[in-house]
Each structure stands twice: as structure tokens, then as C-alpha cells.
Amino acid sequence: MGRTLAEKVWDAHVVRRAEGEPDLLYIDLHLLHEVTSPQAFDGLRQAGRPVRRTDLTIATEDHNTPTLDIDKPIADPVSRVQLETLRRNAAEFGVRIHSLGDVEQGVVHVVGPQLGLTQPGMTVVCGDSHTSTHGAFGALAFGIGTSQVEHVLATQTLPLAPFKTMAITVNGELPAAVTAKDLILAVIAKIGTGGGQGYVIEYRGEAIRNLSMEGRMTVCNMSIEAGARAGMIAPDDTTFAYLKGRDHAPQGADWDAAVEYWSSLKTDEDAAFDHEVVIEAAELTPFVTWGTNPGQGAPLSAKVPDPASFADPSERNAAEKALEYMGLTAGQPLRDIKVDTVFIGSCTNGRMEDLRAVADILRGRKVADGVRMLVVPGSVRVSIEAVSEGLDKVFTDAGAEWRYAGCSMCLGMNPDQLAPGERSASTSNRNFEGRQGKGGRTHLVSPQVAAATAVLGHLAAPADLDAAVPAGV
């Protein structure tokens, strides 16, 4: 019988297989950042172990980094210590690092693909659950804990129990107003935050094939929000075109050999998935979350659901708690929800395509009075490109703040946070209680919905702008 894409990549990395033991898998690329690595380096130091493959390891600073005044010392002493610890560890163990101020610095999941380090068929790990992003290239990429970070640093391998496989097929073409973010939010609402548990998801079908690499990264990025260990998309000409010419992409004859191998990385026709989900693209619309987990979402045109409408008692209970925390009432139209802050950025939606989409909507318009809008590029490279296209000017002319690169308000480890009770429309990936700041309330949205929301001051899609506020006013 044939094999799925995930099984092919897995099989190609088995270092050792023994009865009654997990497979030992080789790791092709290990990404590090400041938050989940210090205790791992400490462990190496205590055991007197070196980093086995410094040439397959790269570190960047992102979670803690400020997005203002980056030329000044970092104000928060605890953040500063954590960043200094990473720098010290990188120097001591010989790991390549891109620190604040470096042209290659940025969110770890934006930096890897942009350097061409993420390639089809590879195994990629990072002490960060959104490592699933790299699956957009047909890599098997997943988040790990700090003990596993230490394990990979010491051995370049991980003992892993096998995953189950799930196919999510999105048939047909996405309607014009529907983005990759809407698609993945709808998938999570459909299968639930635990729906992917134990699975590697492969996204397939015409709507997926038609996505750009950036859209594919958005989809794979949020696989973890559906509980999956990883998300993957088979590599194709879109993937190869994105990679060609990047710093670490193969060149010349190596490129040809690589493309030949990469082209074999697709699920065989006679392969069987453990579970299959089919979605019709035509049925999708702009999608937003109303609750405190990413599965609590609905079409923007819907109303805040009544907790009593949930048959499952634990879901009902979760919905009650969510509405209370979010300060929402059942039956309230989602479009009536007013926001205080709009956040554009993160490993989900902090790339060029996202910034261009936002700029296209903001051009000639203004951010609504009383709304704060932050635009945080995913990396310094993204920032430079955006400036070269004049997007920074579009943002600031509209009244938005244009910041330096980093994770920023996605998780509020730096000063970019929501105040208690403050409400955001955010292009990030998690709407958990307090995620963007203690007591903050988060609605997850696409960049397009975020931009329209910033202009109108309430949750809105770009189509609402034409009806409400003529461009140029």
C-alpha cells in the first residue's frame, strides 16, 4: 500500500527502529529562541555535552524583544537577562544567532523560511508550538518542549511515538473575500481544539494548491490550534519558486537533484489516512473568534452563540465562561463588537503578503478614533521590504503605529500588551484568557478583517467599508 506525505518524510528520517521502543528520528533543522532554550543549555552544561550539530542549528531573538527604541537597553531587566542568556549560550556553544538589531532577526518561523533553511522533506523542530508553520513546505515540523530541545542539541535526534494521519481536503476555489486565515479558523471551529490530537494533518485540494506560500504558512501555522502535532502541504511549483535563489536553497546541479526528490514528496494515490475531513471552499466566509479558545469561532455575519445551544456540557460550560470573560452577550451580532486595539503581525500573519493586504485597505483611509493599531512586521527583512514599497507610510498616514519586528502583542512578553478589559482584533493565533495582556480580550481575525475593523472601529470585513465609509474620507 502507498504512503502519505507525512509517512514518507518520517520513514526517511528513522535512525533506529526497535521493537517496543519509539523510533529515533533525525532532525534536519533546529530553531532556537530565548524563551524555551536557557534550561536546555544549562542541562548540556551540567552533563558536559556539546551541541552535536551547530551547522543544523540557528537562534533568533523574538518573544521578548521590544518593538520600540531597539537601540536603547531593554527596559525590562528580566527580559534583558533572558536575551543576554541566549547570546551567551550561543557564543559558548557555537550556535549562529540573529540578535535584536541584526538584519536577519525576526520571529523564528518567519526567519527560517525566508532564509531558505526550511525545505521540503525535512524534519524541523523548535521549542515553540507554531513550528507547524514550516509544514507549508512539505517539511515535518513540530513544536517541542525544553527537555526535547536539550535532546536535539545533544543528539540531533528525538525518540518519537508515531503520529496518526489526517487529510483535510478543501475543494473548489476560495471566494474572493476569503483568506487562508479564514480557512484555518473555520477548520479549527469545525474539528475543535482537540480534533487534531495525535495527528499530522495534510491539507489538500484545489483551494490549498491555489494558496501562495505565505497563505500556506498561515494555514499550517494554526494546525496546533486544532490540537495537531503538525500540518503539511505537499511541495509543488509554488514551493520551488519561493525557494529558488534564497540564501540556503540548493544551487546548480544540487537544485536539480533536490527538486527531483521534492517532487516525489506527495501522498500516494493508494495511501490511506486515519481520518479525513472535506470542506467546500465556496461555503467559507470571513471568520472571527468570539471566545477564549481558537475553536470558538463563527462567520463574521453570525451572532454571538447562546451557550445553551451547545449539546456537550463541557462545551456549554466553556462557552459560558468565555462570554463572561469576553464581556459578550448571546445573540449580539459579531459585527457590533467594538474594539480598542488592532494588532497586525505574528508568525501567523506577519509576512509581506499580510502587510500588503492591510495596506491595500488602509490606503486613503483612517484608523477610527479611539482605536490603537499596531503593525509589527514578522522580521527585519519583511520590515525592509515593506518600507521599500512605502507600506510604512500607508500605515502611519492612516494613524497606525509602525513597529520593529518581533512576536510583540501576540503573547505580550514585551511591553506590547492589552490593558485589563481592553478588546483587540488580532491577526495572531491565540485568544486565550490573558494571552495579550492580563484581562485582555482577543478576537482572532485575518489581516483584511483586522484592517477593516481598524477603520470602522468594530469587527468588519473589507466589503463593509464600501457601504459605510467611502475611501478617501
Next chain:
Amino acid sequence: MEPFTTHTGTAIPLRRSNVDTDQIIPAHWLKKVTKTGFEDGLFEAWRKDPEFVFNEPARQGASVLVAGPDFGTGSSREHAVWALQNYGFKAVISSRFADIFRGNSLKGGLLTVVLPQETVDALWALTEADPAVEVTVDLVERQVRAGDVVADFEIDDYTRWRLLEGLDDIGLTLRHEEDVTAFEAGRPSWLPRTQSV
């Protein structure tokens, strides 16, 4: 890692589903560079509510957490495991755990036990009726016992053996270092390298 064979202690019932790791340990605690000192950050936001179960005097000193489904979703932060351990938990029981959290907990010696929701309901009822009820989590017999509840649980032989012996995973892998070296010799030369060494 300390070996885990069997543990008996009082429990805390946490009647919530989808408890994400941001709730278990909020992000601002993640700036610490040690594995200790996270106990005060555990469920920090919820513990501000005097009614929260963790604040009941009878729950002090509990070492078994009985949680709702989908415990440990979200961020991969192993700090969540450290926070639970620093607080004094030896085991967490739920009908379903998020994958990364479960992996982290079993690596670090915090035993995560999967039991059907009916059994979790029964344990909740038991400990809510009497906070002094002791729950035994027996890894040798793969069984949870409390009051009249006796429930077998599944855990793969390899993980069980590693926990019972308290073995260091890295040490186990390094026993097969020659396999790793042999694998490396066969990797295509065009695979990317972050730097030349």
C-alpha cells in the same frame, strides 16, 4: 529524573475543559531561566479569585490534579510542567491531554494519566465530597485507586519503564550514537547548513 513508581496524595478537582498552558503559567513567567520557582505563577490569574478551588484551605498540600478534557493545549512551554511540579503535583488525570504537554510531562517525570470522562467525573465527585480522600496513582500496576474507584490506565511499556527507572532520555539515545553517525553519513549533501563548521 526521579523514578516514579506509585504515588498517593489528596487531589484538586479542576472542572474546566481546554485549560491551555497560558493559564497554567502565564507568559510573563517564562522570562525565568531556571526550572524552579514557578509555583506562584501556576494558574496565577484564576488563583486571584478567592473562590477558586486552589484557594480552599482543605486543598493545600494536594498532589494529584484531576482536570477536564483537553488539558495543556496551546503553547509548547515546558514551564507548565515545571509549574505543576514546583507546586507539588506528582500526577495529572484527564480524559484528554494536548500532545506536546503530555510529551513534556512524561519527559520530566510528571505522570499524566488518561482516564475516561466518566471516571474523571467519579473522581471529581469523590474529592469534592471529601477533600481528604486520597488518590493513588500506581504506575507499576497502571491503575488509579481512590475510594471505591478503581481504574486501569494505559501507558506504553517504553515510557513506563523509563519513568519507573527514572532514566535520562538523552543518555539512552547516546547509547546508539553510532547509528546517528551512520545516518548522518547518508544525508544528501545539498541539505541546508546554518553555518560551515
